[in-house]
Amino acid sequence: MFEFFVGHLNYWLFTVLMMTGLYIVVAKGNFIKKIVGLNIFQTSVFMLYISMGKVTGGTAPIFPVDMNIDPEVVYSNPLPHVLILTAIVVGIATTSLGLALIVRIREEFGTIEEDDILIIETEMAAQEKRLYGGTMGGRA
Numbered sequence: 001m002f003e004f005f006v007g008h009l010n011y012w013l014f015t016v017l018m019m020t021g022l023y024i025v026v027a028k029g030n031f032i033k034k035i036v037g038l039n040i041f042q043t044s045v046f047m048l049y050i051s052m053g054k055v056t057g058g059t060a061p062i063f064p065v066d067m068n069i070d071p072e073v074v075y076s077n078p079l080p081h082v083l084i085l086t087a088i089v090v091g092i093a094t095t096s097l098g099l100a101l102i103v104r105i106r107e108e109f110g111t112i113e114e115d116d117i118l119i120i121e122t123e124m125a126a127q128e129k130r131l132y133g134g135t136m137g138g139r140a
Contacts, residue, residue, distance in 0.1 A: 010047065010051040011048070011051070013047065014044045014045075014047045014048045014051070015044075017040055017041075017043060017044035017047065018041055018044035018045070020037075020040055021037045021038065021039070021040035021041030021042070021043075021044060022037070022041055023037070024036060024037025024040065025037040025038055025041065029113050029114040029115050030112060030113055030114070031098075031102045031105065031112045031113075031114065032099075032102060032112060035095060035098045035099060035102070038094075038095075038098070039091065039095060042087070042091050045087075046084050046087065046088065049080045049083065049084050050080060050081065050084055052080060053076065053077050053079070053080030053081060054076060055074060055075070055076045055077065057074050058074045058075055058076035059073060059074065059075060059076065060075070060076065060078075061075040061076060061077075061078050105117065
């Protein structure tokens, strides 16, 4: 039983990281914390794919310069690593877009707390209804 847990240590770490990231995204109201939680979640997925692509005793699939390939050498599959490299780039772009939106939200509402923004939006909607409700036939 102990060997099972130790033998799958990378999967346990990935699971703990994924659940931590998911908890932060769901439970926290601060948008910066949500971005951090999203990045932790994303990193756990990277760890999962890279650990699944690892071949025991394998080496990087780079051919020697003299092109003399030893048939005894075991190479790792490069596909998971390439996919994760692409995912890292997409993750950085997503994070930068999220941070830019947070800056814009901060400029508009003066806060980055989700609950405060909901209160402000409710007040703004009520104020618009008072101002323009009559011109919309009372349906606004």
